[in-house]
Amino acid sequence: MDIWEKLNTIDRRWIYLLMFLSILFPTIFVMKFPIELTPEAEQLYNAVEELPDSSVVMLTFDYYASALAETEPMSIAALRHMWRKDMKIITLSNIPLGGPTIAERVTREIAKEFDKVYGVDFVNLGYKANYVAVMHGLASSIESIFPTDYTGTPLSELPLMEHVKSYDDMKFIYCVADNATVDYWISIVNAQYDIPVGSGVTAVMAPKMYSFLEAGQLTGLLGGMKGAAEYEKMVGALGTATIGMDAQSMAHLLIIFLVIVGNVGFFMNRRKAKDAKE
Amino acid sequence: MRKDIDIFSIVKKLQAIRTLPVILLTITMSLILNSQAFAQDFGDSVFILPRMTVLILLLVFSSAVLLYTKWAKAGKKLFIRKIAGVDAVEDAVGRATEMGKPVLFIPGIADVEDIETIAGIAILGRVARVTAQYETPLLVPVRYPMVLAASQEVVEGAYAEMGKADSYDKDTVRYVAGEQFAFTATVNGMMMRERPAANIYMGGFFAESLLLAETGNAAGAIQIAGTARPEQLPFFVAACDFTLMGEELYAASSYLSKEPLLLGGLKGQDFVKVLIIIAILIGTLLVTFDIGDWYTNLFDVP
C-alpha cells in the first residue's frame, strides 16, 4: 500500500486530532486578523440604529445552551447597542432548556454596565410552552400569555409593562435563535402582525435565512460567529466572537488542506487504477 | 387492501341519518349569524378579505388533490417516476435481514407538531411491515412522547397486519431522553453497541444530523436519510448513501405504500407545482415590463 492509498483510508481519528490542535493553538497564542463587514449585518445594525431613541424592542433568546459560542456574543452586542440608544427591552425565550436562564444572566450582566433597572428598562418574560400559541397570543395581549415575568412578578407590578401591551407597542423584534423558531417569527409574526423582524442566527441556519432576507420578510441578518464578530465591531465592543475568529481561520485552512490532500490522493489512485488496467 | 374509511365515506354513512348534517349546518350558521358583529357589518370586519388569495389557493390545491384521488380510486393508472432513495429503503432492510442485524429507524427529532415527523412516521409504517415480514429486529428511538405514541401505533399496526403480532416487542419504539443532544449521545452509543446494518433517518432533523450520520458511517451501516430542512440536507448528502430531499420525503410514504389513494395526493401536488411555475413566469414577465403591481399584490397577503 503506497502513501496515497493510505491517505484515502486514513483513520478518521487523525483528522479529529489535527482539528483539536488547530483550535488549541490559536486559543493559546492570540493573533487577530481584521474583520470585514457584510451588508446584511450592516442592515441589521442600521435598522436598530434608525429606531427612535428609547423605543420598545423585543429581544428573543431562542437558543439552547449548546449554541452559546455563536449566539451569546450576538445577544451581548445587541444589548449594548440598544441600551446605548436607551431603548426599553423585553426579552423572552421560546426554548425551555437554557434560554430563559441565559436571558436572565446576560441581561443583568450588561445592565450593570449601563445602570439599567429591571422592570423599568428591561423585562424578562421567560418561557412558555408552545411557541406558535405564544406568538399569536402576544399580538392580542402579552399579559394573557405571560401573567408574570420569569421570576414570578405579576406584569402589572412592572412599570415598563404599563404601556406595553402587545406587538403594537413595539418597534422591532430582534430575534437571536439557533433553531426553527425564527421561521415562525417570520412566517407568523412578521407576516400576520406586520412588525419588522431582524435576526442573528447560527451559521448553519444563515443560508436559509437569505431567502427571507431577499423577500423582505427579514430585516438584517447575522450569520454565526463571524456575524457576531461583525456586530461587535460595529458596536465597538470586542467580545469572544472577535477572539474566536483566529481559531476559526486556522480550522478552515485545515479543512481546505484536508480536502486538497483527499482529492490529490483520489486522483493518484484513479490514475494508478487506470495504469493497472492498461 | 385496507378498508376505505375516510371522511367522505363517513359522511356518506351519516347521510343515512339525513337530519344530522342539516342540524349541524343549522347550528353553525345560526351561531355565525347571531354573532353581533356579523349582523352589524358583514364584510371586512368579520372576514379578513385580503386573505382571499389563500382561500383560492387552498381551494385549487384541495380540489387538485381530491380530483386525482378520485381518479385513483376509480382505477385510473397514475404514473410516478422512480425515486432512487425510496427504492434504497427496501434494499437496506433486505440487507439487514441477510446479515441478521437490526434496522435503526429515527422518525426525526421534532415533535408531531411538525408535519415532517408525521411523514417520517408514515414511512416507519411501511418499513415496519417489511421488518415484521422477515422478523428483522427494529430499533426506533424517539425524542417526544407524542411521537412515541404515534410510532407505537404504527409499528404495532404493521406487525398485526403482517400476522406477526406475537413477535412485536413493546419496546421496539422507545423514548430516549428529551433533549436533542442527550438523544444523540444515546443513539450514537446504540449504533456502536448494537451495530445496526441499516440506519434510516426520516423526518425533521437539526444539528445532530451529521453527528448521527458520521457515527453511523463509522459503524459501517447503510444509511438513508430524508428531511425537508434545506439547512440539514448538505450533511446528509455528504454522509449518507441516499438522501430524500425536501418534497421527496413527503412523496416517500405514498410511493412506498403504492396505494392509489395516497398517490393521488402526490399528483395533485405536482399539478399545483406546474401552476406555481406558470405563476412565477407570468409574474416575472409582468414585473419586467413594469405592469405587474395588481398581480404581485395578489400574492402579498397579510
Added chain:
Amino acid sequence: MRTTIPIIVAFLAGTLLIVSFFFHPETIWIGDAKEVILQWMTIVGGFALVLGVVSIVRVNARAVQRKSEGWFYKLMTVISVFAMAIPAMMPVTKESVGGSIFYSIFPDSWMGYLGTGSNSFYDWLFNYVDAPMMETMFAMLAFYIASAAYRAFRARNAEATLLLFTATLVMLWRVPMGEAFLRLFSDNLPGYINTYVMGGFNVAVQRGIIIGAALGAASMSLRIILGIERTYMGK
C-alpha cells in the same frame, strides 16, 4: 368506531383551524378558535410526557432487574430521571398546589431548592451537568464535519466537483485570512460570493426546496384532515 371517531375528531380540529384563519379574532369567536386549540394541544401534549417517562423507566428498569449487560449504566439513567424530576415537581411555595400540606411536613428552608426556579437543585443540575454535555456534543460536530468533508469532497463527477468547489470558496470567504487570500485574485471576489453564490444560487435553491416541501407538507396535512393518511392510527 375505533377509526371513525378519531377521523371525525381530526377533521373537525383541522377544519376549525383553517376556517379560523379567515376571520377576525376580535369580532367573531371563530377567529379565536386557533388560540383555544393551541392551548388544548399544549395540555394534551403535557400528559403524553408520562408515557415517555414510563417508556424510559421500563426499558431501563427491565435491564437492571435482569442484571443484563451494562445494567449499572441503566440504573444510573433511572436514578437521573428521578433526581431531576422529583425535586422539580414539588410545590415551590405554601400557596402552590399541595404546598400547605407539604410544608407542614418539611422545613420551609427547602423552598428555594425545589421547583424549577433559579437556585433550585433542578437548575443547578441543568447548568452544571446537562448544559455542559449539550455544548460538548454539539461541539463534536467540528470534528465530524472535518472528517465528512475529507471523505465526501472528492471530485468524482461534475456534481461532486461543483459541491466541493463552492464549499471551499465559501469556507475561504468566511474567515478573515481566507478573505485576504481571495482578494489576491480580485478585490470584488468576496462581494461576488456573497451576492451570487449566497444571494443567488443559494437563495434560489432554498426557495425551490421551501416551496416544494411546503407543497408536500400541505398535501400531507390535507390527507390527514380528510382521513386518507392515517398511518399514525396503526392503519
Added chain:
Amino acid sequence: MESFSFLEHFQIWLKAYLILSLFSFMYKDNKFYKLSEHVFAGLSAGYYVGLIWQTVIIQQLVNPMFDKGEWWLIFPGLLGLLMFARMIPKWSWISRTSLAFYMGSTAGIYLIQTLHGFILPQVLSTMVSLDPSNGFAATLLALIIVIGVISTLIYFYFSKEHTGFMGVTARVGIWFIMISFGAHFGYTVMGRISLLIGRVQFLVYDWGESIRQIF
C-alpha cells in the same frame, strides 16, 4: 483573576470531566462515555418532566381551572388523560382520539402556514424584474434566481420521467442544488467550529485557571 470558591472549582472540574468523557467517544466507545451518556439521557428526560409539570400542568391547567374557574379546560385535561389508555392493551385504541386531535390540529395549522407563510411570499419574491436596464449585475442575479427556483421545482416533479427537456432542466436543477449545498456546507463549517472554540476556550481559560490556583 479572583480566586475560585470550592463550589466553583468543583463546577469547573465537573464540566471539564464531562467534556473530556464525551470527547473520548471519538477515540473509542468506553466506560466514561457510557456513564455520561446514561446520566445525560436520564437527566434530560427528568428535565422535561419538571418543565412540563410546572409550565403546562400547573400553570396552564390546574391554576386556571381552580383559581380562575376556567372549567372548560377539563376537556383538554380529559383528552390528555385518554392518552394513558395506551398502557392498557385492550383499551389502547381509545388514545387514538387524543392523537387524532393532535394530528388534525397540526395539519390544520400547517395547511395554512405552508400556503400563506411559505408558498405565497416565496413565489412573490421570485417574480423579479429581468429588465436589462437595471444593470448587468442585477439582471444576472435575477436570472439566477428565476432559473434556479424553476429548475429546482422541476427536479422535484414526480409525474414524468426525467428525459428530454425535463431531463435537461432537472439536470440544471441538480447543479444548482449542488452549488447551494456546497455553499451551505462551507458556511456551516464556521458555526460548528465556533462551538468547539467555545469548549476549548473553557478548557484553556477556566479549567487552566482552576488548575493553576490549586497547584
